[in-house]
Amino acid sequence: MPPRSEEHARSWLGSGFGYGKALDWRFVTGGPMELGPATVWGRLTIPLVEGEEMTPLERLAVFADSGNGVSFALDFATHVFVNVDLTISLFRAPEGEWTCMDAETVIGPSGRGLTRSTLYDETGQVGTATQTLFVAPR
Template sequence: MAMYSRTGQGRYLASEHTQGPWDPGAQHMGPVTALIVHELAETAPRPGLELSRLVVDVFAPVPLAELEVATEVARDGKRVQCLSASVSSGGREYVRAVAWRIREAATPPTPVPGPPAPVPPPSERHRSSWLGSGFGYGKALDWRFVTGGPMEVGPATVWGRLTMPLVEGEEITPLERLAAFADSGNGVSFAVGFDTHVFANVDLTISLFRAPAGEWICMDATTVIGPSGRGLTRSTLYDETGELGTATQTLFVAPR
């Protein structure tokens, strides 16, 4: 049981565990983003260069189907490297991404906050909500809310952990775990109701000042809605050691 199974070089068949909340035939962008990270890791890897920024632009909802992920080096260098990726299905491009790798070097780290709270115990309230029972991606993660809740409007702090592999037969990395979870900020900190509005993101930007570690990722997320059909979600990202970066999403907001 996995989110994807490999069908060829750069080709993957999506399972029901990638399904998003808006359309049963479309994927959540979390798994798609993690799959991009998975393919980028195999593109011109070089020891000492780590992915530090990933920008994902969503052209249309990604279908629950076979995907092709094409990657290339956009700019190579000794200290920085820029990669690009494209996700298509049936000959149509659905997602385009740009990633920056930055060389590792010893620097004096700035003191940063630890996680807002330890990973709390599981809650039946979370498992029985729309996250735990409503769609494939929601059921594929273990959700642990610190503040807010799956049915509460407003900011939220929540830990998340994938409970299955990203790609069948292949080990998932901490960075892929983070990428799969980071696109959930608008879903856990929604500012308008799921039953009354659509608030889908058209992009995702992940910026990291250090590499993640472990299975669990925490996000402290807030969503604001403007007066003209747009919104913005800002999430601070943590692992169990402490803060490691941010994720932002630009939202398309409309009545159902």
């Protein structure tokens, strides 16, 4: 996996935000403070339920919910964008701890957006995720 960058510690991922700190993030392209598409590897560092072993599918589902957060198209300081839903479509079962996401967010008219992510495990592509977004100025 790529090394963690210093930029990571200063971003929303490394701040006090629980979800951001619950994953180990490794950016290949883009970055946690950069507008635009991003490719990032990640893995959970804490269990979803204390004392329970997580499956690769559960790990992927948790990570897939961050497509909009890693490929944001508008500045967090000036806009809010909330995931209205998350759809994950897989053509094979994921394997292992690490998931990769190649994500891009587009903003349309009337306060709507869409994030599309291609999902991978360490052996290759496993499927896609989409997130519909509500977008508004802060």
